[in-house]
């Protein structure tokens with residue numbers, strides 16, 4: 001397995017690159033905008049294909065590299081379902097799996113630092129975002145943070161994982177890079193409490209200054225996705241137009257979502273399923289020259305990217321559903 005930890009010394013952020021091996025699909029967690037070229041270089045050097053990037057929550061101390069990586073590599077951007085609308089192209093629920101070639105991550109909803117904070121469990125390790133830090137925990141005083149929620153996320157979820165589970169946080173300010181559940185249980189000073197009330201008392205009296213980047217980073221990070229206008233500009237159509245067009249025999253309706261998403265919300269009638277990460281291969285293999293393609297996905301971002309992707313194939317016409325299925 002390929003597992004790399006990057007460090008951004010300006011925001012003290014850790015970013016993780018994961019893949020099951022050379023030549024295979026890769027995933028990045030919590031990328032920093034200024035470092036995206038560094039990640040892409042390594043992805044290329046190791047002959048990997050970046051297909052998914054995840055943010056554990058809306059960060060307040062740095063601008064996320066999600067949008068830049070999406071624009072440069074056409075990868076899928078992912079956050080938990082509590083993230084603000086339309087930030088990413090795919091949202092996951094608590095306990096849902098995120099898959100790349102040979103690797104599964106399980107999303108764990110761990111609110112408290114923010115109300116959209118998720119952790120991601122991968123076999124013997126867990127990416128804890130700012131919920132659980134090494135000998136610390138993420139502050140709970142902005143972005144709908146709540147020390148009681150965080151207490152539950154810590155004591156009812158993360159600390160119930162096996163003690164030998166490795167912890168990889170989104171930040172460290174003291175030079176440590178990895179810990180374990182067992183070490184944190186025993187030695188993390190914030191976790192040596194007997195009740196949620198006691199924990200909240202600690203968290204409510206930290207009196208920390210706001211992060212320097214907060215006023216810039218939070219709005220920017222809430223705006224990473226393709227807005228409606230950008231979606232429209234990429235051959236975007238309404239649902240009514242989609243229905244009209246798809247009555248024609250030469251029209252192919254393509255659902256770009258993953259099987260896990262289709263399980264949550266079924267595909268439109270008469271459509272075929274081509275998961276977004278397999279689109280290039282599909283367009284290369286199938287003879288679609290005389291067809292009109294209509295793409296759709298969850299929020300309209302993957303389908304907009306599919307319009308860009310399909311431009312290098314000789315297809316008669318391509319459209320996509322603005323706002324995706326979640327908007328219907």
Ligand SMILES: [Fe+2]
Pocket residue numbers: 057058059060061113130138
């Ligand atoms: Fe944070």
